[in-house]
Amino acid sequence: MSVNKQSVENIVEAIGGKENIVAATHCVTRLRFALKDEGKVNKEALESIDIVKGSFSANGQFQVVIGQGLVDKVYNEMVEMTGIGRATKQEIKDAAEAKLNPLQRAIKALADIFIPILPAIVTAGLLMGINNVLTGPGIFYDDKSFVEVHKEWADLASIINLIANTAFVFLPGLIGWSAVNKFGGSPLLGIVLGLMLVHPDLLNAWGWGAAKQEGNIPVWNLFGLEIQKVGYQGQVLPVLVASYVLAKIEVFLRKRIPDAFQLLLVAPLALLITGFLAFIAIGPVTFAIGNAITNVFVGIFDNVPAIGGLIYGALYAPLVVTGMHHTFLPVDLQLISSTGGTFLWPILVMSNIAQGSAALAMMFVAKDEKLKGLSLTSAVSAYLGITEPAMFGVNLRFRYPFIAAMTGAAIAGMFITLNKVIAPSIGVGGLPGFLSIVPQKWIPFFIGMAIAIAVPIVLTWIFAKLKKDK
Structure with missing residues (x-):
């Protein structure tokens, strides 16, 4: 896809002009800016540009969602057009970090530490999920595991388990x-x-x-x-x-x-x-x-599981908006190490699925074709564990889908917590997440997923109809 120079000019103008840019770089899907004054950003004008799929501010950086592949061309055109120097991601982080308070810096430090190792942890979780399927009793047979019936598969499961456990050991x-x-x-x-x-x-x-x-x-x-x-x-x-x-x-x-x-x-x-x-x-x-x-x-979720699941389910998405969700990955890992499983990570899955479902509902209620396309692609992304496009590109823009998703995640989180759903490992925080759940808890987990899909879709549709009636 070729880049329209006018669209790039409009992006620069909407973020306050080149004089408002301290430094700029890009990742796989987004332009990342360190800006002098984020108050000069015209978000309405920015998000009306045809190639822009959303925008948000996080950890001192202002980020514009463009899309994979196209973002490279947009960035190159912007550098040529404005004359700003090419910056590394570290330079952007350093420029942005100067504006953070001590708490934000601590949260960002945790994110910078755990994000690079997350692929290894997620991969290990997926492989452990495959091992769970092979060794979990009652999945394929009433009271026996697959490897107990088919002993020739036992060593394969053992090797998978060794490979999976390495990242955690x-x-x-x-x-x-x-x-x-x-x-x-x-x-x-x-x-x-x-x-x-x-x-x-x-x-x-x-x-x-x-x-x-x-x-x-x-x-x-x-x-x-x-x-x-x-x-x-x-x-x-x-x-x-x-x-x-x-x-x-x-x-x-x-x-x-x-x-x-x-x-x-x-x-x-x-x-x-x-x-x-x-x-x-x-x-x-x-x-x-x-x-x-x-x-x-453990004490909170043992004594008041309904309240714990409800609150964490409702607040996880706002925690993502602030970046504070990174503080809970160490807690998940600590719970897995100390108790053999985490009850927090399954609620994360509910929240991600709920955000995707709210975005999916917007595809059916929106009239703008660009928004319909963005809603569908961001919903698919959220169902696979990446919620930023759905949250920042669709749900937060209209607010009521975000609230609908929080409601669905809260109800689903309460349900799976009451049913003591736990994950012995961390995997993909979306529809494939069931692989990381102990097989004995798959049924309540699937019911929770159904709640996280149905409630946001229904509420988003109702809110949309009510807004049109006013």
Whole structure:
């Protein structure tokens, strides 16, 4: 598809002119701007442009949804037309981050750490889902699993499970790589740090509870100080804090040690100091904090599951708008590690499906052909776990579809929480999400999905008719 120069000119004018642009880059589908003043953006004019599918502001960046493939051409034309320099995504992030408050910076830091490793986690979740199908009793046969009846498939399921589990068993290695990179250190040292925390010589974190009851937790004796030899498999907080400490120590040492000695001193000293701190203080303290966070969420959802599911289902989409949803991925991973499954992630699936359903309903009630096309494509995207086009391109623009989706997600979230639906892994947050749910809970999960589809469609249609009657 060729680019209409007038459309590109209109985009630049609608965001306040080239003088309002600090820097600009693009991702797979969106133009990303760091603007001097977002108040100068004319959203109505911007979203009336034929090639624009939506726009929104997040984490200090103003983003314009264009579409895959076409966004490259639009960006190139805009650079040529305005004379602005090509910026990297990191430069855009740095320019945008300067305008964030401390809470927003903390949330953005979490997003920057977990988004790069999300593909590995989702892939692991999907593969674990396939293993669940093969090994779950009652799916194909009344009281037996598929591999129990067809034993020749057992080793295949075992290999799939090993491949799937790798990302979760060595999760601290993935987080260490991403976190140390985010905090300004060497990613390779982050990997070593993360793997150090799950070294096979340490007591596996999943066996810590039983070992504590039996009173046989192995320890190191350092000059009278006993340190538990415990690993942190599946844990999030220990490696996050240790990665921050490692990166800061490394940066401190690099500034003060001559170049000729850096290879011999910086990495060994940084890892040695961080390693001692991790096992003596950081690990035990953050392990206890992680368990406390788990207990809070488990307590809420055990004692008032209807209210917990209702509120989280209703608020998840607004959390996405603010970017705060990234703070819950570590909680999901902590719940999986501590309890064997998360009850929060299935509600995320309900919210994504509800947003897609509201956008789908807009395809039937809208008269504008461009909006109809955008509604359909964004609904399909949401059903596959990517909700931004549906939320920012359609639902938030008209508000009532967004409210309808929140309502549907709240009801569905309450229903699946009351039925104790859990996910032992994180997968695709859409229609394929059932693969990540324990097979015994598929029926209530499918009913929840039906609620998340039906309620937003019906409410969006009703709201649309009421608005036309006024």
